[in-house]
Amino acid sequence: MLARDLTVQVETEHGWVTVVDGVDLTVRRNEIVGLVGESGSGKTITALSLLRLLPPNARVRRGSVEVMGRDITAMRERELGDVRGVRVAMIFQEPRRCLNPAFTVGDQVAESVRRHRGWSRRRSMRRTVELFELVEIPEAVRRVRQYPHEFSGGMCQRVMLAMALACDPMMLIADEPTTALDVTVQRQVLELIRRLQVERGFGVLLITHDLGVVAEMCDRVAVMYAGQVVEEADADTLFHHPGNPYTSALLRSMLEPVRGEPLGFIPGRVPPPHLFPSTCRFEDRCAYAVESVCGRPIPLRQISPAHLIRCARADGLDLPGVPG
Amino acid sequence: MTAALSVRGLTKVYGRAGGPFRRHGPALTAVDAVDLDIEAGRTLGLVGESGAGKSTLGRLILRLIEPDAGSISLLGTDIAALSRRELRRMRAAATMIFQDPYISLDPRMLIKDSVAEPLLVSGGHTRARRREKVSDTLRRVGLRETHMERFPHEMSGGQLQRVAIARALITDPSFIVCDEPVAALDVSTRAQVINLLNDLREERGISYLFISHDLRLVRLIADEVAVMRRGSLVEKGEAARVFDHPEHEYTRELLAAIPGRSPRSRRFGGTPRSPGLDPISGVG
Numbered sequence: 106m107l108a109r110d111l112t113v114q115v116e117t118e119h120g121w122v123t124v125v126d127g128v129d130l131t132v133r134r135n136e137i138v139g140l141v142g143e144s145g146s147g148k149t150i151t152a153l154s155l156l157r158l159l160p161p162n163a164r165v166r167r168g169s170v171e172v173m174g175r176d177i178t179a180m181r182e183r184e185l186g187d188v189r190g191v192r193v194a195m196i197f198q199e200p201r202r203c204l205n206p207a208f209t210v211g212d213q214v215a216e217s218v219r220r221h222r223g224w225s226r227r228r229s230m231r232r233t234v235e236l237f238e239l240v241e242i243p244e245a246v247r248r249v250r251q252y253p254h255e256f257s258g259g260m261c262q263r264v265m266l267a268m269a270l271a272c273d274p275m276m277l278i279a280d281e282p283t284t285a286l287d288v289t290v291q292r293q294v295l296e297l298i299r300r301l302q303v304e305r306g307f308g309v310l311l312i313t314h315d316l317g318v319v320a321e322m323c324d325r326v327a328v329m330y331a332g333q334v335v336e337e338a339d340a341d342t343l344f345h346h347p348g349n350p351y352t353s354a355l356l357r358s359m360l361e362p363v364r365g366e367p368l369g370f371i372p373g374r375v376p377p378p379h380l381f382p383s384t385c386r387f388e389d390r391c392a393y394a395v396e397s398v399c400g401r402p403i404p405l406r407q408i409s410p411a412h413l414i415r416c417a418r419a420d421g422l423d424l425p426g427v428p429g
Numbered sequence: 430m431t432a433a434l435s436v437r438g439l440t441k442v443y444g445r446a447g448g449p450f451r452r453h454g455p456a457l458t459a460v461d462a463v464d465l466d467i468e469a470g471r472t473l474g475l476v477g478e479s480g481a482g483k484s485t486l487g488r489l490i491l492r493l494i495e496p497d498a499g500s501i502s503l504l505g506t507d508i509a510a511l512s513r514r515e516l517r518r519m520r521a522a523a524t525m526i527f528q529d530p531y532i533s534l535d536p537r538m539l540i541k542d543s544v545a546e547p548l549l550v551s552g553g554h555t556r557a558r559r560r561e562k563v564s565d566t567l568r569r570v571g572l573r574e575t576h577m578e579r580f581p582h583e584m585s586g587g588q589l590q591r592v593a594i595a596r597a598l599i600t601d602p603s604f605i606v607c608d609e610p611v612a613a614l615d616v617s618t619r620a621q622v623i624n625l626l627n628d629l630r631e632e633r634g635i636s637y638l639f640i641s642h643d644l645r646l647v648r649l650i651a652d653e654v655a656v657m658r659r660g661s662l663v664e665k666g667e668a669a670r671v672f673d674h675p676e677h678e679y680t681r682e683l684l685a686a687i688p689g690r691s692p693r694s695r696r697f698g699g700t701p702r703s704p705g706l707d708p709i710s711g712v713g
Contacts, residue, residue, distance in 0.1 A: 143616060288478070288688075317688035358619075370618075374617075
């Protein structure tokens, strides 16, 4: 999956406001790419636009999204049906909200199999039981007949995964898949995603605000701030040698805190989209900002083959990351 | 050292037979014979997964809900014996910060009125004195005078949680129950609130019961840790000891589940794979 110059606008009281601005993103098979950012950074809107699932008050202004070589921004709704769920599947933060409480979980997964593959009810249900076993839901035969309220949050997310995998997608978009779960359950679900990804070789775009999750899961990471990608690198580089002050500050604000030392934090807050400045968007919160250099639009620059940084001072800074 | 809090055999059972909302299933013991002590000026981190009974315990301690058994001595007073009036006074000395400031603050009240409300309830302040205290307290939590005249919807989550802290602080309490105080906030904002709580403790010697499911945060703020599971405390002790040498199996499990220390080195199973195979877009 390839997104090029993806630019999304949302209609607000301030008119059409650009909330995602020129995002390039590549997810290959066999890799897990993390998309990290605070709320308001545009990561969820980016994910939704990858599948053209944007709400009616949002539109893709510029750019393209290619899935296996086909541009989905130009597709008709019918053709999209071949992409969504078949080539690319998506799971969300609150699995229970995605399930209909009035139908058994098995029916809901089987429906997805039936719709996309055109199989009979019986065959779809058999496949559903297999899928439940694949995502490690115990007693699959019995549990397909249960309703969502009989499932815990972690189990609901497994059901969503089963549904996502129903058509052997090439790619899985996971939007904060474990944010609503307890730590021990989060660990199980992450391990499951990891195992399935390795076994089946699909690509994963993992959207999260938790850098701990990213550290464990991802091969590459893109960091978003105020609608732009501000840094992209392989996970090792990003964690140990961040090149953008925002990435560095984010790392210090959460990983391995040391008691007695104040936790690093970023003063101020992400500006609302209608106030995104045309200069460096992080400038007024940045400890390294120099007005003469930062007071203009900053492009995303490639400083090494796999490391992109959006910072005017990237060359002159040695920023703290996670000790190696 | 004097005890800020001393709890013995505290129990709360929900759905016991005979009540108006009698359940057909068995009764649920949300908090089961819990013993807990917090010394003055110290912070106890209460950790556990959702449903463990952490919030119920926090509310029992301030008698926001009534216990079924056990005793609670808060700041040297047996709170079970207090009359309504005495309890109201006690709640000036022992306050609470809730998880979600969007819910815990009244959307129709100006920030200054929300913050002043506890002073009105405990009584004994002139209007001018109240106003002065509100503005002092707001300044202390890092908000400006101009914020006083705003409504909650005009402020960010981090600012609102500061308002909630100001509200808990305005009566000069010596004990605060913080129930997941930063769970609703973004990471960068989260750190500011934690640092503020830490500073306040040093400045005023406040004791905290800090309830959180996030062990990383608890490690940062707590002197002691209690691990709760299904209503009971399975382990408690000095924070450093519990984190570095957990004794109970469940504590070990919780610690092992904390995501990510450094990339790759702690990846689940398997060896790191070389990134960059065929782009999906190029493969059939």
